[in-house]
Amino acid sequence: MEITYFNLGPQRRLHEIIFAGSHDAAITSGKSNAQTQNLNIYEQAKVGVRLFDLRILAQGDEQGASLVAYHGSAKKAKARKMHSDHTNKTHNIEVSSGMNLGTTGLKLSNMLKSAKRFVTEPVTKNEFLILKFDKCSNWKLIAETCVAILDDKIFKKTNDIEFSKLTLQDLAGKVVCVFNDKALAETPDLTLGPQHGILGFRSLKSKSGPNKAYKPAYQGMQYFGKGGTPISHIWKTKRGKRQENFDKQKKLMLQMANSDDLQSPNVLGMMYWTATGLTHSIKLRDEVLWNRTGVHKLGELWRCGLEASIGHQMELERIKCLEWGGKMRMKAFFPNIVMIDFASYDKCKTIYGLNKLKDDMLARAYDQYVGDVQPAPSSQKQQARPALV
Numbered sequence: 001m002e003i004t005y006f007n008l009g010p011q012r013r014l015h016e017i018i019f020a021g022s023h024d025a026a027i028t029s030g031k032s033n034a035q036t037q038n039l040n041i042y043e044q045a046k047v048g049v050r051l052f053d054l055r056i057l058a059q060g061d062e063q064g065a066s067l068v069a070y071h072g073s074a075k076k077a078k079a080r081k082m083h084s085d086h087t088n089k090t091h092n093i094e095v096s097s098g099m100n101l102g103t104t105g106l107k108l109s110n111m112l113k114s115a116k117r118f119v120t121e122p123v124t125k126n127e128f129l130i131l132k133f134d135k136c137s138n139w140k141l142i143a144e145t146c147v148a149i150l151d152d153k154i155f156k157k158t159n160d161i162e163f164s165k166l167t168l169q170d171l172a173g174k175v176v177c178v179f180n181d182k183a184l185a186e187t188p189d190l191t192l193g194p195q196h197g198i199l200g201f202r203s204l205k206s207k208s209g210p211n212k213a214y215k216p217a218y219q220g221m222q223y224f225g226k227g228g229t230p231i232s233h234i235w236k237t238k239r240g241k242r243q244e245n246f247d248k249q250k251k252l253m254l255q256m257a258n259s260d261d262l263q264s265p266n267v268l269g270m271m272y273w274t275a276t277g278l279t280h281s282i283k284l285r286d287e288v289l290w291n292r293t294g295v296h297k298l299g300e301l302w303r304c305g306l307e308a309s310i311g312h313q314m315e316l317e318r319i320k321c322l323e324w325g326g327k328m329r330m331k332a333f334f335p336n337i338v339m340i341d342f343a344s345y346d347k348c349k350t351i352y353g354l355n356k357l358k359d360d361m362l363a364r365a366y367d368q369y370v371g372d373v374q375p376a377p378s379s380q381k382q383q384a385r386p387a388l389v
Contacts, residue, residue: 003048003345003352006126006168009324014171014336015164015266016322018302018355020348021051021132021339023227023274026069026111030103032281034071036341040106042114048348051130051337052115056108057137058095065095067109067142072102077137084141086148093138108142112149115175119153128155128171130221132201133179139187143198146177154197163199163221164266178221194219204256204267211255214263224256225249225270227339229277238288241275245289246301249273253305256333258312264333265320269305271335273298286341295350298338302354303361306334310365321366329362330369 008017022044024036037044041052057074058065065082077094084091086109098104115129136142147154155174157163181200184190192198200220204212214222229244236244249271256264275285288294309332313319320331338351 002046002123003348004124004127005050005352006172008168008355010126010169010172011167012324013165013167015268016324017168018334018336018338018351018358019050020048020343020351021053021270021337022049022343023053023272023339023341024069024071024105025049025052025054025343026106027071027103028105030071030105032283033277033279034103034282036071036282038342039344040114041111042118044343045115045118045124045127045129047343047345048352049343050128051132051339052111053339054108054111054131054133055135056133056142057104058093058141059098059104060095061097065093066107067138067145068107069105069111070099070102071105073100074098075100084145087141087144088148089144091138091141093141108145109149112146112175116150116153119173119175126168126172128168128174128176130176130178132221133177134183134201136180136183139179139183140190143177143179143190143192147192147197150175150177150197155199156197157194157199157219160217160219162216162266163219164268176221181220205252211259214261214267216263216266221268222266223268223270223337224333225252225272225335225337225339227272227274227276229275236277238275238285241277241285242288242294242297245272245275246297249301250304253301253335254308257305257308259333262320264309265331267333268337269333269335270337270339271302271305272339273301274339274341282341290347298350299354302335302338303357306332306358306361309333310361314365314369319369324359327359327363328366328370329359330365332362332365334358 027036055070056067057070059068074096075098077096080095081092118124153175155176178199178201181202184200202222204224205226273289313332322329322331340347
């Protein structure tokens with residue numbers, strides 16, 4: 001059975017839904033301490049993944065090269081001039097001969113064709129996909145390849161609507177390409193922008209000090225979250241790595257949930273249910289994340305972010321709210337994107353199920369808030385709290 005997000009409602013906004021993201025989405029082979037997925041992009045989309053984390057480099061030699069996904073550390077790149085059949089242009093690019101540590105994965109051209117196929121097929125023609133490009137090289141060539149291959153299926157942003165407020169109808173049948181904002185700024189010869197299908201993304205998580213503020217005028221994706229646990233903790237057991245990730249992700253989600261930034265409900269929360277490490281099998285660690293206890297802890301972690309945000313909103317004199325299906329709900333920050341390794345239907349179905357839980361929790365929160373702010377009888381001098389917005 002297909003997982004179709006469009007069925008949640010065509011007018012549902014991106015910040016209102018929860019969906020699965022694929023961590024290191026294109027690393028479908030390699031050693032057990034490097035491989036993170038076993039399905040290609042099309043297959044992952046079919047089981048319910050909607051965001052794909054991609055790191056791309058050019059690998060080859062003076063005879064030719066391909067843009068491929070990678071996970072790890074590549075050998076020093078050399079400058080080459082090569083012709084692309086996809087863009088029909090000659091490009092000056094940086095080409096690496098291989099990897100020092102880790103592995104390479106799927107070709108970018110095949111990934112883009114898979115994404116285009118998914119949003120074109122009759123059953124999934126109303127679905128969307130987000131390709132998130134980070135820690136790449138040859139940004140200009142990657143962007144031009146995306147535009148060339150995706151063609152009319154690439155999402156072009158031609159209005160001022162905030163990214164997180166785009167509806168499922170706005171995104172239907174499109175592949176959204178978002179690029180590291182700093183990398184785009186450092187590629188001066190790149191002439192492609194949102195109107196062509198090349199959007200930026202900003203992580204609001206600061207390395208140190210206060211977190212970055214949400215910018216309503218920013219024409220790209222703004223999210224809060226960060227994955228990874230110390231790879232040097234090789235002594236940790238599989239359960240120990242699960243708890244380490246749980247503790248880190250909980251701390252992060254609570255940071256944004258308790259933020260005084262009134263724009264925080266518009267931020268896309270990104271929660272990682274992954275367990276990184278320098279040694280041992282990623283798949284074996286992942287199995288512990290998804291056993292019965294692991295699934296319970298995933299739900300507990302996800303709920304703690306929303307519960308904290310609801311609690312923080314309850315303390316405010318005015319809240320934001322949304323109406324859907326004849327029911328009013330509080331608007332709050334929560335983890336929208338759950339990043340996973342070894343994507344499967346069962347995992348994505350578990351994540352998809354959080355949408356109903358979220359709706360129920362926000363509806364109850366709204367009802368409780370309204371009950372708390374009902375005007376006092378005129379005979380009493382108590383002042384009512386300000387109205388909802």
